[in-house]
Amino acid sequence: METFMIVIAGVLFSISTYLMLTRQLLRIILGIALFSHAAHLMLLAVSGLKRGAAPFVWERSAEYTDPLPHALMLTSIVISFALTAYALVLGYRTYMETGFEDMKQLKGTEHE
Amino acid sequence: MNNLLVIPILVPLLAAMAMVFLRRRIYAQRAAGAAALLVSAAAALVLAEQAARNGMQTLQLGGWPAPFGITLAGDMLAALLVLTANIAGLACLLYVFGSIGREREAHYAHPFLMILFCGVNGSFLTGDIFNLFVFFEVMLIASYALLSLGGRPGQLRESLKYVLVNMVSSTLFVAALAYLYASAGTLNMAHLSERIAAVGQDGPLTAVSLLFLVVFSLKAALFLFFWLPGAYGAPPPAVAAVFAALLTKVGVYAILRVFTLIFYHQPHITHTALIGMGAATMLLGALGAAAQDRIRPILAYNVVFSVGFAVFGIGVGG
Numbered sequence: 001m002e003t004f005m006i007v008i009a010g011v012l013f014s015i016s017t018y019l020m021l022t023r024q025l026l027r028i029i030l031g032i033a034l035f036s037h038a039a040h041l042m043l044l045a046v047s048g049l050k051r052g053a054a055p056f057v058w059e060r061s062a063e064y065t066d067p068l069p070h071a072l073m074l075t076s077i078v079i080s081f082a083l084t085a086y087a088l089v090l091g092y093r094t095y096m097e098t099g100f101e102d103m104k105q106l107k108g109t110e111h112e
Numbered sequence: 113m114n115n116l117l118v119i120p121i122l123v124p125l126l127a128a129m130a131m132v133f134l135r136r137r138i139y140a141q142r143a144a145g146a147a148a149l150l151v152s153a154a155a156a157l158v159l160a161e162q163a164a165r166n167g168m169q170t171l172q173l174g175g176w177p178a179p180f181g182i183t184l185a186g187d188m189l190a191a192l193l194v195l196t197a198n199i200a201g202l203a204c205l206l207y208v209f210g211s212i213g214r215e216r217e218a219h220y221a222h223p224f225l226m227i228l229f230c231g232v233n234g235s236f237l238t239g240d241i242f243n244l245f246v247f248f249e250v251m252l253i254a255s256y257a258l259l260s261l262g263g264r265p266g267q268l269r270e271s272l273k274y275v276l277v278n279m280v281s282s283t284l285f286v287a288a289l290a291y292l293y294a295s296a297g298t299l300n301m302a303h304l305s306e307r308i309a310a311v312g313q314d315g316p317l318t319a320v321s322l323l324f325l326v327v328f329s330l331k332a333a334l335f336l337f338f339w340l341p342g343a344y345g346a347p348p349p350a351v352a353a354v355f356a357a358l359l360t361k362v363g364v365y366a367i368l369r370v371f372t373l374i375f376y377h378q379p380h381i382t383h384t385a386l387i388g389m390g391a392a393t394m395l396l397g398a399l400g401a402a403a404q405d406r407i408r409p410i411l412a413y414n415v416v417f418s419v420g421f422a423v424f425g426i427g428v429g430g
Contacts, residue, residue, distance in 0.1 A: 020280070025272075028276060029276070032276060032279045032280060032283070035280065035283050036279075036283045036286070039283045039284075039286040039287045039290065040286070042287060042290050043286060043287075043289070043290035043293075046290050046291065046293075046294035047290070047293055047294050068293070068299075069290075069293065072242055072286075072289070072293070072299075075242075075246060076245075076286050079246075079249050079253075079282070080279070080282075080283065082253070083253070083275070083279050083282075084279075086253075086256065086275065087272075087275050087276065087279065090256075090260060090268065090271065090272050090275060091272060093260075093263065093268055094265075094268040094269055094272050097263070097264075097265040097268055098265045098268070098269060106269050106272070106273075108266065108269060108270070108342065
């Protein structure tokens with residue numbers, strides 16, 4: 001199962017890299033959102049999936065699942081969700097103000 | 113256990129929360145901001161004195177013992193950096209009062225500045241590498257808001273690029289943390305240092321350390337500084353001064369911590385990379401400054417090559 005998830009994370013990383021290298025703003029933002037999903041999936045997979053009981057005191061078991069990666073992932077998901085929303089709004093405002101959504105046109109001029 | 117460690121993080125955060133409710137009272141906001149920075153600077157001064165006398169001060173948040181909970185650690189370096197950051201911040205803040213304009217001050221510029229200081233102080237004082245990521249994000253999110261506040265087309269365009277570059281580097285930070293946790297099984301910096309010293313820093317761990325180097329170079333504008341001149345030219349000069357004084361330096365501090373505390377066993381790879389990138393940054397920054405004919409880009413390139421000097425020192429000395 002870990003191997004499968006690592007492969008999925010790799011596929012997501014490559015798709016998101018492709019999207020980030022395109023020129024349209026919306027595709028770049030979507031690429032970054034996918035990039036963070038890939039990183040979260042990898043964080044979950046590399047530290048091992050279900051290895052034992054849930055880490056509660058009343059679960060009498062010889063082995064427990066490590067809860068730390070889940071906590072890290074949750075923190076990171078919240079941050080990347082908020083930032084994706086912010087980037088979408090910022091991209092929309094930039095499009096409304098400048099009229100461009102192509103990164104080539106958003107390069108800026110020498111003297112303004 | 114020393115509760116003083118949490119003061120430079122908590123006081124700016126509480127000040128920011130209070131300021132949101134005092135939106136129309138700009139003078140109250142200004143007073144609260146200056147007071148919060150003075151209090152954190154005073155706390156850092158006392159902390160530096162205690163660190164000089166008794167060695168490193170630590171605080172286990174929530175009372176969880178060291179490798180399991182989040183640790184705040186203040187040694188002499190961290191305490192002095194917090195002190196310097198808050199004094200520099202106070203100087204910039206006095207200039208912010210007169211120069212950024214009523215409109216920005218009424219639209220939460222002061223709370224965002226306080227959140228920025230909370231993130232900076234937290235990054236200096238944390239002893240847990242994931243917590244470093246969280247404080248980096250706190251600082252960066254405040255800087256995104258400060259950059260785009262005002263909404264002129266040029267400003268929006270530059271802050272969009274800054275946000276996108278930093279989102280990519282933050283995601284790489286998460287990926288590097290995943291590799292590190294999978295191979296070392298801990299995220300507490302002191303514990304990481306012990307474990308990596310025990311098992312040895314082999315090839316994969318060195319590769320992870322280089323991934324950390326890429327992440328911190330993007331944040332510190334070390335060699336990968338292509339985003340900096342545009343982004344630091346967009347906000348009002350006083351805000352750009354805060355950014356120049358604090359944001360890239362937190363990245364340099366992270367490089368210093370990671371490569372002197374955790375990954376110091378393969379200096380012929382990691383420290384050679386630091387020296388090379390530092391030297392390239394110095395040269396390219398100086399050439400970039402020489403090629404400009406306006407004062408703001410020249411100052412922005414000055415930030416770039418000062419980062420080069422700092423990291424070159426870390427590479428040679430570490």
